[in-house]
Amino acid sequence: MPGFRLPYSNRLKGVQAVKKNLETLYELQEIDLKLDGIAGARNSLLTEIDALDQKVAEAHQEMLAKDEVLAALEADKVQLEATLAAEAENITRSEARLKEIKTQKEYLAVSKEITAARKMRTELEEQLLQKITQSDELKVAIAESRSKLEALEKNIGAQKSEVQQKVDELESSIAADQSAREEKINVLPQSVVKRYGRLREMRRGLAVVEARDGSCLGCNINLPPQLYNTLFRGDELITCPHCQRMVVFRQQPQVNNK
Secondary structure: OOEEOOOOOOHHHHHHHHHHHHHHHHHHHHHHHHHHHHHHHHHHHHHHHHHHHHHHHHHHHHHHHHHHHHHHHHHHHHHHHHHHHHHHHHHHHHHHHHOOOOOHHHHHHHHHHHHHHHHHHHHHHHHHHHHHHHHHHHHHHHHHHHHHHHHHHHHHHHHHHHHHHHHHHHHHHHHHHHHHHHHHHHOOOHHHHHHHHHHHHHOOOOOEEEEEOOEEOOOOOEOOHHHHHHHHHOOOEEEOOOOOOEEEOOOOOOOOOO
16 A cells, blocks of 8 residues: 555644645654764764874874883893993903912913903993984984974864864754754654654665655655655655655745746
């Protein structure tokens, strides 16, 4: 059955009520489509804010990584300095022992130890110099990164403020449209509202469509002539037999061809 007749006791009042309901349904659909668009724009802006926050978070993470590398370099420096001091002390002790050695064999053994210790000290000094150079270079890089991070935070803070203002405006608009939506829903029969809601879920948000030139604009398929005539009268709530959407007929404004 293509449509159903809403029960009204008085036929004239019934026709007027149906027409009013059909117009209200169409207006409700327009409000919901607007709300869908606003919600999409709002979600897009919130995603933009998340992306800005992520950009700052990544910059902070890079700073933390550099700080960790610097801390490791500083720890290596401390360890090398301690090892270097220990080697210097060993060399000093070994050199002092040379003065007390009586045999050639022992003298050669201690001399060999001193030579190896001095070589080790040279290697340690080179390693320490490398660590100092790396540490100094990294400190400069960190200072530059911190300056850039501060500028980034300031810039992104301004961007977020601007985007958040747009979000607030959209949310205000949503609140106003939600109020208008509730007014429309309150004057419609609950059975129609429930059906409308189900169709919205099933048909990607589009439950009410126009009929024009004999076709349903929801699926672009021609409506049966008898059904289209009933739709033209506007005294029944008609459903498209193809896409199941509620179909309304709206008079198109006359074009003045002067």
